[in-house]
Amino acid sequence: MAQHDHHTDDDVRVLDPRSLRGLAHPLRMRLLDALREYGPATASQLAGRLGESSGATSYHLRQLAAYGFVTDDPERGKGRERWWKAAQRRTRVGTDELLRHPDPSVRGAMNTLLHEWATVHGQELSTWLGTLHEWPEQWRESSDMSDFTLRLTPALAREMLEKVHEVIKGYREQEVDRDTEHSARYRVHLHGFPRDED
Incomplete structure (x- = not known):
């Protein structure tokens, strides 16, 4: 179900129960999103951007690194402060499998991730x-x-969502450079879900 967006399919982190538990924390998710959107940064820079303490961002960056979501940026890490970058540009989640997982901590982590x-x-x-x-x-x-x-039936709903994803993917392939006149980061949120008749 869920695809947290960005770039090409060969740069995707597919979540399993272990990595899901490592990511399912609001600050970790915000840190990873910031590194993906704005590029490499130090813990102090991320603390300023997110309104957090540098101690908290340092701790959670190390946790993200332990689970393979972020890594050192050797091109920038020459001074005293450690620079971090996202290890992948996108996250993919097999939502149904993780929501039905026998371990309640995995199900709880999946709920945290989706609600965040x-x-x-x-x-x-x-x-x-x-x-x-x-x-x-x-x-x-x-x-x-x-x-x-x-x-719709579940099959028709799935077909529609796949077609919408294909349209978005086509525009991702046409992305322009950052310095293109009148260009901006453009966010697309897609929510599709059934509703009870009542």
Whole structure:
């Protein structure tokens, strides 16, 4: 079910029960996301970006390293401070298998991961709405906040989601350089789920 996004399929971390437990902590997830989005950084820089203490970011970066999510950045780690970078650009989760896992700690970690992603999505959307007026009209017209209700079977729902993922993948292959005029990081959140009739 869940794919936490970014870049090519050969740079993907597929979560298993052990690595899931290593990642399923709100600060670790935010640290990994920050390294993936903004590039290599020190614990102090990440602490400033995330509003945390450098002691907390240092500890959780070491935990992420122990599980293989982050690694030293040898190109920058010449001074006293240790630089970190994301080891992969994307995370893939076999949600159903992990939600039905016999170990309750694995199921709990999966719930933590999913709820934290949902929280981040909500925060990002709220930030966009709060800063909407600061963006040029062409960006306001190129944003969307829609919802749709359809009556589908599981097979049709899966087919639809796969087609949407293919469309997004096609645009990932057309990504422009950071210095391209009028370009910006563009976030797409995709939520699809069944609802009870009541």
